[in-house]
Amino acid sequence: MEYGDGMTDREGIFAGKDPFAIARRWLAEAEGAEPNDPNAIALATVDPDGLPNVRMVLLKEIEDDAFVFYTNYDSAKGIELDSAGKAGFVMHWKSLRRQIRVRGEITREDGPQADAYYASRSLKSRLGAWASKQSRPLSSRATLVAEVAKVTAKHGTNPARPPFWGGYRLRPSHIEFWADGAFRLHDRFAWVRENSDEIWQVQRLNP
Numbered sequence: 001m002e003y004g005d006g007m008t009d010r011e012g013i014f015a016g017k018d019p020f021a022i023a024r025r026w027l028a029e030a031e032g033a034e035p036n037d038p039n040a041i042a043l044a045t046v047d048p049d050g051l052p053n054v055r056m057v058l059l060k061e062i063e064d065d066a067f068v069f070y071t072n073y074d075s076a077k078g079i080e081l082d083s084a085g086k087a088g089f090v091m092h093w094k095s096l097r098r099q100i101r102v103r104g105e106i107t108r109e110d111g112p113q114a115d116a117y118y119a120s121r122s123l124k125s126r127l128g129a130w131a132s133k134q135s136r137p138l139s140s141r142a143t144l145v146a147e148v149a150k151v152t153a154k155h156g157t158n159p160a161r162p163p164f165w166g167g168y169r170l171r172p173s174h175i176e177f178w179a180d181g182a183f184r185l186h187d188r189f190a191w192v193r194e195n196s197d198e199i200w201q202v203q204r205l206n207p
C-alpha cells in the first residue's frame, strides 16, 4: 500500500497536520454530544496464544505523541499488555457517527504522572484500586466489601498509589479516522509511521 501526504482532499473534521490534535478535537466534540463516557475506548490485547481480548477502559490523556489509560498491572489486560508490548483500541461515538482506531507500542506510565492521576481520583476509587484483585476470581461480593474495609483501615484517607496499579502509554504506529458518509460512502484516513520518530504518511482508504 502506498501512502502519500494525504493533504489533497483532507478537509473539515479531518483537517490538520497532527493526528493527536485531530483526536483531541473529536473527543472534545464527543464530550458535548455523548450521554456518558465519551472517552471510553475498546482496548484490544492478545494472550500468549494470539487469542484477542477486548474490554472497555477510559482514555485519560491524549499527549503530544501518545494515549494514556490506567488499570491494574496484575489484571488480564495488564499481563497481556506487558508481555506483548503492543495493543490497539477503537473509540466510537454513536452521537457523532465517528470512530478512531489506534495501534502501537505499549509502555508503562508508573511514575509521578500516575501518582498525580491516582491522587486526583475520589477516595473510594483510590481505595477500590487497593481492594480489587482485578481479573482474579472473587468468592462473593461480601469478600470484596470486607477487603475495602480492610484497606480503608490500613491506608486511611490519603492512600499512596498501589504498586500494582498505574498507567499505560500507547505510542501509535497507526491511527485511522473514520466518519459516516452518505450512502455508506464513509470517509477514512489512515495515518501510518514505521517508527515514532518518523513523520506520518496519510492515505485516504476505501470505506
Ligand SMILES: Cc1cc2nc3c(=O)[nH]c(=O)nc-3n(C[C@H](O)[C@H](O)[C@H](O)COP(=O)(O)O)c2cc1C
Binding pocket: 037, 040, 053, 055, 056, 057, 058, 059, 069, 070, 071, 072, 075, 076, 077, 078, 134, 135
Ligand atoms: C465504560 C467502561 C470504562 C471502564 N474503564 C476502565 C478503566 O479505565 N480501567 C480499568 O482497569 N477497567 C475499566 N473498565 C472495566 C474493564 O472493562 C474490565 O472489566 C476490567 O478492566 C478487567 O479487564 P481484564 O480482565 O481484561 O483485565 C471499564 C469498563 C467500562 C464498561
